[in-house]
Amino acid sequence: MKGYLANGLFSLGDRMVNRVIATQLRGAYREITGEQLDLFVPQEQTINDKSSYADSVMIAKLDSESLMTSDFLVAVIDGVEIDSGVAAEIGMYSTTGKPIFALYTDIRQGGRDNTQKIGALIEDCTENQFMYRNLFVVGLVKQNGAVFLDIDSLIEDFMTYVKEDINNG
Template identity: 60%
Template sequence: MKAYLANGLFSIGDRYVNEVLAAKIREAVPTIDLYVPQENGAINDKNSYANSLAIAEADLASLQVSDVLIAVIDGIEIDSGVAAEIGAFSMLNRPIIALFSDVRQLGRTNTKKIDALIEDGTENQFIYRNLFVVGLIKRNGKIVATMDEVVEQLLLLA
């Protein structure tokens, strides 16, 4: 199985998450051919140079041959590159597993949080994700909350 791991790759936090998630996936599914853009030095060694077309072509080529997309959709908003990768991959009608680990998902049944939101829209205890992107994921995939759930979903596809 070929897979593509989409996440931001510019902050230490994103690079760390990518490294940990990639290691978990490779350990659980040793036969997986996992493309992690930050590992592609030809386009992502920031001491070197790659123009926008080289980056787009390299990542699109990997998306096109992938059987599954693993997309991290954490952050203030979904990373713009990740959103673009989700959009491109969704056109292939292949599975997408999205990792959304934000703790603000907790307490969805807490009526105090819901009542506060109804009373005052600025008391939003939850987090918003772009619904178009969420819909693209849900067309052929699933949103999960932990790295272990990402691995579980991959194992179901393997």
């Protein structure tokens, strides 16, 4: 099985999150199959070593080929806005009809049942205490997958997907 992990890769936080997700995906896959997961993580590719040179076409070609030959996509949609590269990867990959596992961990999603927060939003839209995600991108994810609010839930659903894939041959 082959997968692709889409997230920013330039900040320490992004690279750390990517390592955690990749480690957990690989471990879950090995636990179920006894095999190694072929997971494409852009930060692990030498083309993304920023002390060397790669132009936009080289990067687009490698990422696109890896993305389109993957069996699933994990996309981190955290941040002030969804990372533009991640949004492009979701858009491209959504055309395959294959599963997309999106991770959205922003703590401002807490309290969605808090009537004071909802009332404040209804009364004055500048009191929005929740984060907005681009609805087109989220819709592309939901057509072929789901949005998860924590890594554990994402991994659990991924494990179900792997087990179903094995059972379906």
